[in-house]
Amino acid sequence: MYHPVKISALAGLSVLSLAHCTQQKSDPRPNIIYIMADDHAFQAISAYGGPLKDLAPTPNIDRIAQNGMRFDRCLVTNSICGPCRAVVLTGKYSHMNGFIDNTGRTPFDGSQQTFPKLLQASGYQTAMIGKWHLDSDPTGFDYWDILNGQGNYYNPDFISKDGTITEKGYVTELITQKSLNWLAKAKGSGKPFMLMMHHKAPHREWQPGPNELKLYKDVNFPEPPTLFDDYANRGLAEKSQDMTIDKTMRLEEDLKLYRDPEKPKNSGLQRMDSAQNAAWDAVYNPIIEKFYASGLSGKELVSYKYQRYLQDYLACIAAVDKSVGEVLDFLQENGLDKNTIVIYTSDQGFYLGEHGWFDKRWMFEESYRTPLLIEWPGTIAPGTVNGDMVSNLDYAETILEMAGVAVPDDMQGRSMLPILKGNTPADWRTEHYYHYYEYPGYHMVKRHYGMSTMRYKLIHYYYDIDEWELYDREADPLEMRNVYNDPAYDSIKAELHIQLDSLMKKYQDSDSLARTYLPVESVQ
Ligand code: CA
Numbered sequence: 001m002y003h004p005v006k007i008s009a010l011a012g013l014s015v016l017s018l019a020h021c022t023q024q025k026s027d028p029r030p031n032i033i034y035i036m037a038d039d040h041a042f043q044a045i046s047a048y049g050g051p052l053k054d055l056a057p058t059p060n061i062d063r064i065a066q067n068g069m070r071f072d073r074c075l076v077t078n079s080i081c082g083p084c085r086a087v088v089l090t091g092k093y094s095h096m097n098g099f100i101d102n103t104g105r106t107p108f109d110g111s112q113q114t115f116p117k118l119l120q121a122s123g124y125q126t127a128m129i130g131k132w133h134l135d136s137d138p139t140g141f142d143y144w145d146i147l148n149g150q151g152n153y154y155n156p157d158f159i160s161k162d163g164t165i166t167e168k169g170y171v172t173e174l175i176t177q178k179s180l181n182w183l184a185k186a187k188g189s190g191k192p193f194m195l196m197m198h199h200k201a202p203h204r205e206w207q208p209g210p211n212e213l214k215l216y217k218d219v220n221f222p223e224p225p226t227l228f229d230d231y232a233n234r235g236l237a238e239k240s241q242d243m244t245i246d247k248t249m250r251l252e253e254d255l256k257l258y259r260d261p262e263k264p265k266n267s268g269l270q271r272m273d274s275a276q277n278a279a280w281d282a283v284y285n286p287i288i289e290k291f292y293a294s295g296l297s298g299k300e301l302v303s304y305k306y307q308r309y310l311q312d313y314l315a316c317i318a319a320v321d322k323s324v325g326e327v328l329d330f331l332q333e334n335g336l337d338k339n340t341i342v343i344y345t346s347d348q349g350f351y352l353g354e355h356g357w358f359d360k361r362w363m364f365e366e367s368y369r370t371p372l373l374i375e376w377p378g379t380i381a382p383g384t385v386n387g388d389m390v391s392n393l394d395y396a397e398t399i400l401e402m403a404g405v406a407v408p409d410d411m412q413g414r415s416m417l418p419i420l421k422g423n424t425p426a427d428w429r430t431e432h433y434y435h436y437y438e439y440p441g442y443h444m445v446k447r448h449y450g451m452s453t454m455r456y457k458l459i460h461y462y463y464d465i466d467e468w469e470l471y472d473r474e475a476d477p478l479e480m481r482n483v484y485n486d487p488a489y490d491s492i493k494a495e496l497h498i499q500l501d502s503l504m505k506k507y508q509d510s511d512s513l514a515r516t517y518l519p520v521e522s523v524q
Contacts (some may be wrong), residue, residue, distance in 0.1 A: 002193065008110075027123060029403055030187075030376065031181075031340040032194040033327060036088075038081060038131055038203040042344035042371040044317055048072075051222045052352075052437040055312040060325030061373065066343050068375030069384045069420060075432045075452070079360045079367045082108070082133050082204075083437075084392055090115040091396030093410030093507050094435065095514075099134065102439035103520035107215075111406060115396035116140035116194065118388035122405045125191045127182050130175040130198035141196075145178055147171070151200045152268040154276055168273070170209035171200050172319040174495050176326055183327075185275045187334055192403070201316040204359075205254050207269065208315035209278060213283045215318055216311040223306060226478055228299065229355045235469060235483045237461045242360045245309060246302045255406035256287050257310045286509035306353045313352070337390070341376040341402055345392070354478075361445040361450070363434050363459050364479050376402075378468045382421050388424050389432055389454065390416055412507055430454060433503040439517050440465055449514065451500045458496040460512060470496070 046053035047065035077087050078094045086099035086108050094100040117140030120126045132146035148157040148164065156171045157164050158178075167174050168212055179197045186193040203258045208215070227245075231238040237286060242248050251257045261281070263269040287308075296304050321510045324344065331337040335368045351357035360367035370392065374380060393413035400407050401415040418425050435449040450459035457471040457479075470484040470493055483489045504510055 034343045035197045037199045037352045041350035060321045064373040064375045068380040071372035074390045079348040088395045093414045110136045111140035125193040128196045131200045155271040176323040179325040184235045207311040209319045212315040212318045215315045222312045224353045227353045235467045238448040244356045275456045344373045433514040
């Protein structure tokens with residue numbers, strides 16, 4: 001057994017002595033591998049079931065669920081890439097860690113407290129490999145090797161302490177190889193390790209790797225029941241959004257239906273070498289030819305775009321799944337599987353055609369919920385499913401407690417350790433606060449904050465409009481009907497308003513603070 005490590009501002013000396021003593025081979029604390037994909041919908045993980053599970057299975061990611069715990073209600077606090085990463089690192093809401101949106105208004109302040117720094121100070125070896133996307137260099141890591149911004153799928157640039165280099169190959173495979181290389185070095189050092197392995201995939205524009213190009217090209221995926229949502233019974237936010245497969249998804253850049261065989265520079269595909277390019281063209285050219293000969297329009301065109309979208313998106317995930325398998329195999333082959341915790345998650349959820357959308361941002365279910373699977377042999381019972389309301393706000397606290405490091409008081413989430421052991425605390429949260437800021441901006445989803453219980457969601461669109469929405473997920477699981485003005489909900493509405501006020505107070509957020517964030521055009 002290991003003992004909790006006390007960290008305090010006054011205890012610099014004891015932290016140092018602890019770091020020294022934990023460098024001995026006797027440190028029994030668990031290794032931790034945190035694998036995070038980018039935009040990986042829970043609907044696209046077969047362990048979660050659903051209509052895609054047999055058509056596009058993820059057998060390796062499912063191994064984590066089989067060996068450990070699957071979380072069915074893990075909610076993010078602000079469903080957009082960079083801000084989610086900042087929440088994970090700090091255990092704090094966006095307005096507290098300062099990274100509220102992806103507009104580049106400010107880089108992530110790496111001088112602040114993060115869980116990797118605390119782990120490092122307690123004697124862990126720490127590494128960050130893959131997509132970082134926080135506009136400042138990583139801090140708290142002994143080793144880091146990150147993609148440049150969003151990164152490229154083919155022959156991407158990686159940035160490390162030594163500078164920038166272009167690696168030849170496919171991004172998911174490169175991140176895997178770099179991670180395995182680091183693990184091979186870390187395992188023999190006698191210190192426990194914590195690796196953050198962040199995939200770029202399956203982020204837009206969903207460019208499949210050389211080994212998955214043909215995987216789903218002839219597969220027909222079932223359409224979600226709300227693909228042709230007309231946003232009746234909802235407000236201006238839904239009616240004015242800009243993220244539909246119909247209007248926002250681009251035939252060329254998103255679906256790779258390039259009329260010109262010379263692919264545009266901004267697609268990233270010009271980075272391919274001639275062999276990669278030839279393999280790509282052999283698959284896509286017949287698709288392109290057939291599409292432009294078809295003359296599709298209207299609903300038929302939307303259905304076609306949905307299929308092309310899923311074929312590419314799921315092919316990107318197949319490479320991520322293979323990567324997870326390689327990491328799990330490495331742990332087994334090196335006798336590390338018994339004392340290594342593996343966490344699989346995504347920075348947020350994603351729409352796969354629900355409400356006619358792709359992308360994320362909203363407090364609606366598919367982007368608000370993110371997949372979370374954790375295995376920890378000997379601690380988490382295999383094959384367990386948990387329905388508690390957990391959050392990416394809890395990851396930092398949970399990982400610290402896994403490592404026996406005291407959780408600082410100013411973190412805003414809560415360690416999930418008791419839940420992992422099968423003992424959900426009686427006072428575990430039953431309501432969750434959300435706040436999305438990125439508007440005006442790309443995709444144009446209006447700013448909103450709100451709260452959810454297991455059954456209801458109360459949402460306030462507040463920036464250039466003032467509209468409230470209320471959803472009853474029990475009566476309306478697909479979230480198609482705003483019942484805010486339905487008198488039948490008057491009393492629950494009043495209760496939820498009180499709960500929302502109290503959550504905003506608890507997390508030190510407020511409507512007036514939210515309005516101080518000007519559009520990025522004004523701050524740049
Ligand atoms: Ca993302």
